[in-house]
Amino acid sequence: MDDLTFEQLRDIFDFFDGIYAYCDQKLEDTPSVDHIIPFSKNGTNTASNIVICCQRCNTVKSNSSVVEFACNNVEHIITYTECMSGLPREGVRDMFNRGVM
Known part of the structure; x- marks a missing residue:
């Protein structure tokens, strides 16, 4: 199925808990929906x-x-990885700093 439902979109908003996926900023009035691919x-x-x-x-x-x-926005991928992995933010940053990720 290739059609995003309203319920799924609401779940995605809930998953990100008021924070944008790429830049870690607080959701504002006009968030954007982005296709990862x-x-x-x-x-x-x-x-x-x-x-x-x-x-x-x-x-x-x-x-x-x-x-x-x-590749052009390293800080954004750290934030994205933090959001998607469920790992503590400091843990993800530490792994990037040590070259593990």
Whole structure:
């Protein structure tokens, strides 16, 4: 199934707990829904391919993948990894600093 439901979108908002996925800023009035793998690169409109981000990050990411975006924005991928892994933020940062991730 390639159609994101309202319930799934609400669950995604709940998952990120009021924080944007890429920049760790607090959700504002106009969050953006981003496709982790863009449609232009065969991404799907499914819950597993959606994150909540700010307009700026979505614009900068454009049609690049999360990996491509992260290569140019290291701080963003640390934040994204923290959100998606469920690991404590300091733990993820420590792993990046030690070269584990």
